[in-house]
Amino acid sequence: MKDHALLQLAFGALSPRRIDSLVVRHGSIQSAVAAVTGRATNVPAIACDAIGVPFDVREAELADLGVAFLSSDDPRFPSLLGTVDGGPRWLFVDGDLPQGPSIGIVGSRSCTAYGLELAEAYGLVAARLGWNVVSGLARGIDAAAHRGALHAGKPDEGSGRCVGVLGCGIDVVYPRENRLLFHKVIDGGGAILSEFPPGTRPDAWRFPTRNRIIAGLSDVVLVVEASARGGALITARIALDYGVPVYAVPGDVDRRTSVGTNALIRDGAFPIFGPDDLATVLDLLRPVIDRNAVGV
Incomplete structure (x- = not known):
């Protein structure tokens, strides 16, 4: 079955580009898995061995972890993510994927105290207005x-929830300092998800890949602080490609962590001047997003 082959292939922890190449070359997911396990590809041996583990074994492993495997055909797969080009073929999910509008709030790991204060305030005001907050659970702005x-309150009282998107296995806490935060996201009714299977290390190349998932899950993206290069700008560029509105917080022209956000604003991103300003923007956008969600 296709879903069985998808799960096996997912455990290879290969890059999305390599997976696409295998499927195109061999014609289907099932044929790609057969070629890999038959050592008829140039896939590394460790990945071949992982993909060769039977479906029922992998299914039992996920059950033990309490992790769901969602293919892009699954009705539980995030609807926004299912409509973008180059989105993931599957997700590993711990917790409950929330409904409703979502804002991606991203920024630099090496941020200022001012940026941390703003990011926390933006997350609070967005969740209080019923927006889910999507980010990468990295140190700095994301966390x-x-x-x-x-801190916004209980989801059953109308507050938004958190969605953390990882660049490693769903059972790998990275950075380790955020272990308690990981648990709080789940306990708060949110979800942690990854395109990569349990046990996958946080290799550097996986993080730009996960940024497209943050962008694809978001109705709006806000960049709080960013240097001239980095994951936050990658997320912003992908969001623009997806047609997602991008907002950015302006900063001092000589501050390294404001170079990226100021450049985004120069190039057409909308500036956000504080939590009250964000609240106004989200209130204005909410009716449009709600109408789009029901296809009106």
Whole structure:
């Protein structure tokens, strides 16, 4: 079955580009798995061995972890992510994927105290307005945005939830300092998800890959602080390619962590001047997003 082959292939922890290449070359997911396990490809031996583990063994491993495997055909797969080009073929999910509008709040790991304060305030105000907060659970801006959202109140009282998108296995806490935050995201009714199978190390090349998932899950993206290069700008560029509105927080022209956000604003991103300003923007956008969600 296709879903069985998908799960096996997912455990190879290959890059999306390599997976696409295998499927195109061999004509289907099932044929790609057969070629890999038959050592008829140039896939590394360790990945071949992982892909060769039977479906029922992998299914039992995920059950033990309490992790769901969602293919892009699964009705539980995020609807926004299912409509973008180059999106993931599957997700490993711990927790409950929330409904409703979502804002991606991203920024630099090496941020300022001012940036941390703003990110937490933005996460708080967005969640209080019923927006889910999507980010990468990285140190710095990402973690601060999640902390703010978690302070907004209980989801059953109308507050938004958190969605953390990892660049490693769903059972790998990275950075380790965010272990408690990981648990709070789940306990707060949110979800942690990854395109990569459990046990996958946080290799550097996996993080730009996960940024397209953050962009694809978001109705709006806000960049709080960013240097001239980095993951936050990658997320912003992908969001623009997806047609997702991008907002950025302006900063001092001589501050390294404002170079990226100021450049985004120069190139057409909308500036956000504080939590009240973000609240106004989200209130204005909410009716449009709600109408789009129901196809009106």
